[in-house]
Amino acid sequence: xxxxxxxxxxxxxxxxxxxxxxxxxxxxxxxxxxxxxxxxxxxxxxxxxxxxxxxxxxxxxxxxxxxxxxxxxxxxxxxxxxxxxxxxxxxxxxxxxxxxxxxxxxxxxxxxxxxxxxxxxxxxxxxxxxxxxxxxxxxxxxxxxxxxxxxxxxxxxxxxxxxxxxxxxxxxxxxxxxxxxxxxxxxxxxxxxxxxxxxxxxxxxxxxxxxxxxxxxxxxxxxxxxxxxxxxxxxxxxxxxxxxxxxxxxxxxxxxxxxxxxxxxxxxxxxxxxxxxxxxxxxxxxxxxxxxxxxxxxxxxxxxxxxxxxxxxxxxxxxxxxxxxxxxxxxxxxxxxxxxxxxxxxxxxxxxxxxxxxxxxxxxxxxxxxxxxxxxxxxxxxxxxxxxxxxxxxxxxxxxxxxxxxxxxx
Amino acid sequence: xxxxxxxxxxxxxxxxxxxxxxxxxxxxxxxxxxxxxxxxxxxxxxxxxxxxxxxxxxxxxxxxxxxxxxxxxxxxxxxxxxxxxxxxxxxxxxxxxxxxxxxxxxxxxxxxxxxxxxxxxxxxxxxxxxxxxxxxxxxxxxxxxxxxxxxxxxxxxxxxxxxxxxxxxxxxxxxxxxxxxxxxxxxxxxxxxxxxxxxxxxxxxxxxxxxxxxxxxxxxxxxxxxxxxxxxxxxxxxxxxxxxxxxxxxxxxxxxxxxxxxxxxxxxxxxxxxxxxxxxxxxxxxxxxxxxxxxxxxxxxxxxxxxxxxxxxxxxxxxxxxxxxxxxxxxxxxxxxxxxxxxxxxxxxxxxxxxxxxxxxxxxxxxxxxxxxxxxxxxxxxxxxxxxxxxxxxxxxxxxxxxxxxxxxxxxxxxxxxxxxxxxxxxxxxxxxxxxxxxxxxxxxxxxxxxxxxxxxxxxxxxxxxxxxxxxxxxxxxxxxxxxxxxxx
Numbered sequence: 001x002x003x004x005x006x007x008x009x010x011x012x013x014x015x016x017x018x019x020x021x022x023x024x025x026x027x028x029x030x031x032x033x034x035x036x037x038x039x040x041x042x043x044x045x046x047x048x049x050x051x052x053x054x055x056x057x058x059x060x061x062x063x064x065x066x067x068x069x070x071x072x073x074x075x076x077x078x079x080x081x082x083x084x085x086x087x088x089x090x091x092x093x094x095x096x097x098x099x100x101x102x103x104x105x106x107x108x109x110x111x112x113x114x115x116x117x118x119x120x121x122x123x124x125x126x127x128x129x130x131x132x133x134x135x136x137x138x139x140x141x142x143x144x145x146x147x148x149x150x151x152x153x154x155x156x157x158x159x160x161x162x163x164x165x166x167x168x169x170x171x172x173x174x175x176x177x178x179x180x181x182x183x184x185x186x187x188x189x190x191x192x193x194x195x196x197x198x199x200x201x202x203x204x205x206x207x208x209x210x211x212x213x214x215x216x217x218x219x220x221x222x223x224x225x226x227x228x229x230x231x232x233x234x235x236x237x238x239x240x241x242x243x244x245x246x247x248x249x250x251x252x253x254x255x256x257x258x259x260x261x262x263x264x265x266x267x268x269x270x271x272x273x274x275x276x277x278x279x280x281x282x283x284x285x286x287x288x289x290x291x292x293x294x295x296x297x298x299x300x301x302x303x304x305x306x307x308x309x310x311x312x313x314x315x316x317x318x319x320x321x322x323x324x325x326x327x328x329x330x331x332x333x334x335x336x337x338x339x340x341x342x343x344x345x346x347x348x349x350x351x352x353x354x355x356x357x358x359x360x361x362x363x364x365x366x367x368x369x370x371x372x373x374x375x376x377x378x379x380x381x382x383x384x385x386x387x388x389x390x391x392x393x394x395x396x397x398x399x400x401x402x403x404x405x406x407x408x409x410x
Numbered sequence: 411x412x413x414x415x416x417x418x419x420x421x422x423x424x425x426x427x428x429x430x431x432x433x434x435x436x437x438x439x440x441x442x443x444x445x446x447x448x449x450x451x452x453x454x455x456x457x458x459x460x461x462x463x464x465x466x467x468x469x470x471x472x473x474x475x476x477x478x479x480x481x482x483x484x485x486x487x488x489x490x491x492x493x494x495x496x497x498x499x500x501x502x503x504x505x506x507x508x509x510x511x512x513x514x515x516x517x518x519x520x521x522x523x524x525x526x527x528x529x530x531x532x533x534x535x536x537x538x539x540x541x542x543x544x545x546x547x548x549x550x551x552x553x554x555x556x557x558x559x560x561x562x563x564x565x566x567x568x569x570x571x572x573x574x575x576x577x578x579x580x581x582x583x584x585x586x587x588x589x590x591x592x593x594x595x596x597x598x599x600x601x602x603x604x605x606x607x608x609x610x611x612x613x614x615x616x617x618x619x620x621x622x623x624x625x626x627x628x629x630x631x632x633x634x635x636x637x638x639x640x641x642x643x644x645x646x647x648x649x650x651x652x653x654x655x656x657x658x659x660x661x662x663x664x665x666x667x668x669x670x671x672x673x674x675x676x677x678x679x680x681x682x683x684x685x686x687x688x689x690x691x692x693x694x695x696x697x698x699x700x701x702x703x704x705x706x707x708x709x710x711x712x713x714x715x716x717x718x719x720x721x722x723x724x725x726x727x728x729x730x731x732x733x734x735x736x737x738x739x740x741x742x743x744x745x746x747x748x749x750x751x752x753x754x755x756x757x758x759x760x761x762x763x764x765x766x767x768x769x770x771x772x773x774x775x776x777x778x779x780x781x782x783x784x785x786x787x788x789x790x791x792x793x794x795x796x797x798x799x800x801x802x803x804x805x806x807x808x809x810x811x812x813x814x815x816x817x818x819x820x821x822x823x824x825x826x827x828x829x830x831x832x833x834x835x836x837x838x839x840x841x842x843x844x845x846x847x848x849x850x851x852x853x854x855x856x857x858x859x860x861x862x863x864x865x866x867x868x869x870x871x872x873x874x875x876x877x878x879x880x881x882x883x884x885x886x887x888x889x890x891x892x893x894x895x896x897x898x899x
Contacts, residue, residue, distance in 0.1 A: 081653060081761040082790075104659060126601065137601075139609055140578050147852075155852035156845065161757045163789040164826040165564045165613050166833055166844055167871065168853040169577070172609030176601075193659030216519065222633035224697055247659075250701025257698075298601045300520045330520070331600055360599045382604045384593040387859055391605055394855035407604040 003030040012066055014046050015059040015405070016369055019066035026071040028088065028146075028185040035183060036152025038065050044400045047179040049090060049121030052113045052289075055366035056125055057178055058377040061404035067183065069120050075099055076186055077160070083191040084143065084160050089120025089184045104194045108135035108226075112285035120184040126176035130227035130243065130284065133328050135192065139175040144188030147174060147181075150396040154185075162190045173391075179402045180410055181395040195245035199255045200277035203240045203262060203269040206230070208305040210267065211238050215301065215327045217261050218242065223254050229284055230304075232323040235312055240327070241272075241280055287322040291335040293367050295348060299360035301330035306358075310351040317344040333365065345374040352379050381408035415439075416501030418458035422479045426461050426503070429471040434509070436460040445504050448489045448496040449551075452752075452806075453835055457484065457498035462506045466584060466592060466622040469505060473620070473865075474590040476503045482868050483588075485616040487527065487559025490551040492753055493834030495563060495615045499869055505620055507558050513537055514623065521628050522581055522598040527558025527621050531565075534626065543628045546573040549830070550738040558621050564613030566830035568664040568737070569694070571788035573629075575830070577612040582625035585611065585618075588865035598625050610856060615832050616867040618860035632696035635663070636706035637730045640718040644688035645669050645783070649763040651691060651716040652787045656760065658712065660705045662788055663694040666737050669767075671747070671782035672795070679743030682736045687719055691787065692737050740784040741795065748780070748797035750806070754813045755831040756820035760790040766823055770794055770816055777812045779805070791829035792820070818843055833871045841873045850876075 003026070008019035021043075025031040038045050043064035048054060050070075069090035076086040080103035087096055093107070094114040100106050110129030111117050117127060123145075128137045135141065144158035147170070157170020174184055203214060211230045218225060226245045230238035244254045255271055262269045272280060288294075295314070299307055304325060314334055315321040321336030338344040348371070352362035356379060364377040382388070385408050392399070392410045404410075418426075418437065427435035436442060437459050446454045458481065463469045476483050486496040486506045498504055510526035513534075517523065518541055525534060531552040534545040548567035549555055555565065560576045561583060573579075582596035596608030611618055642648040648667050655662065668676065668690045677684055684690065691713070695705045710721055724730035744751045758766045767783065774781045774796075782795040794816055798809035817827045817840050827833070827840045841850065850872060857864075858878035869875065 079759060079761065081657065082759040083656065084759070126606075136574070136578060139606060140574060149848075149852065153848045153851075155848045157849065157852065159757075159824075159826050159844070161759055161790055161825045161829075163566060163570065163575070163757050163786070163791045163829040165566075165575075165830055166826045166828050166837075167841060167849070168856050169564075169610050169613055170849075170852055170856070172577070172606045173856060175606050175609065177605055181605075193661065196659065219521075219630045222630060222698065224632070246697075246701050247704045249704045250698050253700035254698050296601075298599050300517075300599055302519045329600055358599075359597055361601070361603050363603055378603050382602050384595050384607050385604065386591070387587075387593060387607060388604045390859040390862075391856065394859050395852075 003034050008066060014048065014054055014063060014066065015057065017060050017063035019046065019063045021065040023065060023067045024071050025067065028072060031067065031069070031072060031183060031185055032148045032152055032154060034067055035148045035150070039151050039398065042398050042400060044403050046402050047124070047183055049118030050092060050113070050116035052111070052117045053121060053125035053127060053365065057405040058372065058409070059404070060402055069118060072185065080105060084162070084188060085191060086144070086160060086186055086188040087119055088186050089118060091119050093117050093119065093122065100191060101194065105191045106194050107141060107189050108192050109138055109141060112288040119187050123175055123184055123187060124177060124179050130229045130281070130326065133228055133326060134224070134226035139172050141189050142171045142175065142187055143190050145171040145174055145184060146186040148183045148185055150182060150398060150401055158188065160188045178406050180392060180406045181401065195251070197248040197251040198243065198245045199251050200241050200243045200272045200280060201255055201258055201269050202272055202280065203242070203267060205237045206240055206267070207236060208238070208308045211240055211304060211325070211327050212302050213265070214240055217265070218258065221257060221261050223258055228327045230325040230327050231284060231287060232325070235315065236308060238325065284324065287324050287335055288333055290322070291318070291320070291337050293318060293338055293344060293371065294333055294335045294365040296363045296365050297332045297334065297351070297355060297360065299330050299355055299358060301328055303330065303358060303360070307351065307354060310354045314344065314347040314351050317347050341368055341370045345371045349375045356380055378407045414500065415456045416458055418481065418501065418503065419479065422475060422481070423459055425475045426459060426472060429468050429475070430461045430463050434462040445486065445489070445498060445506070448491040448494060450492050450494040450497070450834070450836055453494045453497050455498045455500065457504040458501040460504040460506055462509045464509045466586065469586045469620055469622050470590050470592060472503065472505055473586055473588065477588065477590065477863070477865060483866050485562065485620045485866065487556035487562065488530070488554050490555040491559060491563060491832065491834065492755065493828065493832040493836040495832050495834035495867070495870060497835045507556065510622065517598065518543060520598060522625055523628050524623060524625050525557055527556060527561070527624060529557050531555050531557055531560055538628055542631050544631055545626055546579055546629055547576050550741065557624050557626065561612050561621050561624055562614065562616045563830070563832045566791070568666055568786060571665065571786065572661050572663045577609060579627045580608060580612050580624060581627050582608055583611060583621045584623035586620045586622055588619065588861040588863050596625070615834060615871050617857060617871055619866060634699045634702045635694055635696040636702045637692070637694050637724055637733060638706065638710055639722045639733050640691045640713045641685055641687040641720045642689045642691070642718055645767050646764050647717045648689035648691050649767070649787065651713045651718070652763070653761060654712045654716060655709050656788070658708055660695065660709055662709070663696045664786070665788035666692040667783070667785055667787035668737065668740065669783040671780060672740055672784045675743040675747045675782055676736045676740055678746040679739055680736050682732065684736065685720065692733055737784070744782055744795045744797065748799070750798050750800045752796040752809050752813050754792070754794045754796060754816055755828050756792050756817050756825060757829040758790045758792060758820050758823045758825035760788070762823045763787065763790060766792070766819060769819055773812060773815050773819070777808050779809055779812060786829070789829070790825065814840065835870055838871055838873050841871070
């Protein structure tokens, strides 16, 4: 086998487990060989891209080997006229963006830390950022995928045309599967044009009810922002950024219309200049990556008010906490540090239980070992867990790919 | 294609009738014949029995009965599918969902709606119209096709260029599996922890389970829509116009192309006063007013620069709808100029449109047939309509052969054998053109995780039958299983 291999060190630890071996394949074929060889020895195997979501999930039951995808960073095919690109999984989103910019195109997938986040990691972790409000999540952008299965077999699903219903949707199966079904080696995405103009409008210090009203107003006004993000650094108050993108005339009109609607409500707003806008979105990215505790919350978009007391109760036990709320999606993150882990755990468990009762969820994106042990990373397994369990069995019969890291111990 | 009728045992029929009521359990020859095909009428097979349940519980009971009797089940929506997805298999029980047509819940603020599978696609939007919302996917058959069928086929439509397909608009579903268990996949709240099961279920063509409730995403209507109809000397200029519009960074809501023969057919069927030209484009841009004023003007200018003969803009909504009616009636319209025709569905990279159309023309001449082309040009989804006369010996075979050659051409060009009609019974033999044995095996694993007994819609999608059998490789039970928290099965 030709892939580089070295002994694992503390720096390679994934959720506390130090792999015995670390592989750094340079080609997809080398990656395939690693998987085949480790299958022969029934070694447990984890995958890592840029490590931006390395803390996501439950600790693995065992981690014999770790495969780093960083060496798989080629752009395999870029067809600007067809607005599709195929890249290897270790390509960072920043590098991909550079390539696409040359043809005024983009992949509107914008999780924080684009310079480290890889394509494969973003798919596996279902990473997303503010633009999900308009362009959907990675599942809505991914049109084809090539994987290496647990036994070292390569398989492909989807294709390189945007519209395609031939066969089962293997690309969707891989979205959010966290390296438990196979290694993603290449991915094909549909692309979007880079907008001619971008404007961010900021509304300061709103209550949860006002955030809800603001979203309703945008909809009633038939405005089509690409991002609506509420950030709360102080208890129960949110700064809301609304971003419009597109051709100049449309963006200008939409931003003006939004300002007018806000004015009429007696809720002033300010249009940020480019420098301030960039600074605000950077603040958002920093909020998403900071703190030893990061919990993702999912609820219906209008339920922020309902759950806010529970979320605030979590924040009471966090230092420098920030609540990020994607107001039209019903998704958010609470991030911060904690000195009283037991109290934070209890508050998180309490918030989770309230969210789950409303068919929502609270999952740990990052947390100290103690919290993970007390409350688990994932919460109650979803209603269709039996099917997920069978999927894992079919795709990874030796239970060796990231064993135990996923929902319900999969 | 016709095989022997295989009846369902009387005792089983009695059991089924006791669940859904005698009048919703069809077993008489004339009644069964109504269900012998879907929109792909060249494939026919009389089912063993047809039942029309009214609730999830009735579906569960029916599945259990069929399972005990070891009968295959073929789910069916409105029967408008064009790939034989609802084609019965010998001795099967067809479970038709046409009686389950209630709208169960509407949540405008959170932008979702829960409906039963038999609800017609267009009825969702109709119900929301007064509130200013709609459901985006719009297959041409939308006034009759059911949302359950759309889920099975991952249906598209003209406007999926900007808005995406059924899979991008279905948030969740309640599904009855082959063992009679009921599971909820996804739901109105995003990012249910675990695998994206709703993502893989949509487009599974009735092979993974029967959907009995669907949660759809609904959208606020765009502020404005601008439409133009432009004519061109040939498909070359029309194709180039589409490429230039996309290259200019415009994302039209829809761009449809029709060639000369398609235009002739549409005119004959609808009486629209479209000119006799080599090609026509019908385009929608939608969004906030200032945005669409800009993009519509840009797109018109591009069309003019690329040699458009005429550019028409509808003066009101009625005229706009008429233009779209012309396009949406294209498949049926071809019946006016030909006794018989095959509706083909393939996809190519958009940049290959001109080349592929020329190659199709060459293949068509070689076969001594005629092809009308109507397609979603923005995403390269071709619908060649192959005209033939079944009364002329050998012509039907030549037409079918030509259809196959066109599909192979699509795959060679980097495309797909189906963009929206599905694989079904029709295209299962062509799956191997696109996918390797290993690719198909991965799909089969997915199938086995949902439906290990191959109960639902057997013989569809896959070119060769696949049994789930024992799990591949050395099996290691998970700790959950050992602790009894989760079982195998």
